[in-house]
Amino acid sequence: MFDFITKRSFGFNLLVVIALFFVLALLFFSMLGVITKHGQQLTVPDVRGKNVTEAIDLLEKAGFEADVRDSIYVDSIPPLAVYAQTPETGAQVKVGRTIYLTVRKTVAPMIKMPDLEGFTFRSAEMMLKSLRLNVGDTIYKPDFAANTILQQLYNGKRIKPGTEIPEGSYITLVISSGTGSVENPVPNFIGLTYAEAREMLSASNLNPGTIIIDPSVKDTANAYIIKQVPTRKNEIGDFNMVRAGESIDLWLSATKPVTDSTQVAPEQQENE
Structure with missing residues (x-):
């Protein structure tokens, strides 16, 4: 084989190398669509509410990658269930695309209770929401400072600011209804x-x-x-x-x- 190469002129061998390069390049670009799965798209399935292990297995079998990106505490779904996914359900994406999952934490993190007394109801509601706490019952009581929070209750008892409670807890608000007219x-x-x-x-x-x-x-x-x-x-x-x-x-x-x-x-x- 080496004799065949050495008996040829340098110019002939160079042309053979160039021709071989173009053939390989042509093969590579013709196969590129197959390698990258160009133009192939799949519909993202709905895995919200499913256990994270089951969700990952379902996505991988459907031709996607899966990655847990974040965790959050919500009491409306079981622990380790998928709360959100990106891209969302029904999106048309490329085969092999990574689907990012947000799952529910197993244990609720502890939150320090804010001091809501004296706030308006709207301000208190926004404060609780920002801390991932919920407004529970609202009790109206006559008082001169209308529409302000008079007391904050947790499990039926007055709760002091700074007390640690689980995220997602419901806070009962005692609200001033203003002074009576009689x-x-x-x-x-x-x-x-x-x-x-x-x-x-x-x-x-x-x-x-x-x-x-x-x-x-x-x-x-x-x-x-x-x-x-x-x-x-x-x-x-x-x-x-x-x-x-x-x-x-x-x-x-x-x-x-x-x-x-x-x-x-x-x-x-x-x-x-």
């Missing part, structure tokens, strides 16, 4: 314990305002109300009026105030 006489809290006054305030849809505590008080709940603003009656003996959602300021003392029974009796009769 005026009622101010209740008489003098002589009641603070615990009793709180119950009466709640029953009357009123709020505790500023609470002034005497230094002698050791047990706030059992301390006595010795003064309130607004008072039951004004200087000329007429009832002061208050609307639902307004506040009453209270002064607390360890000593029960002495009341004049002759003055209290008419008020009790009026209440009856």
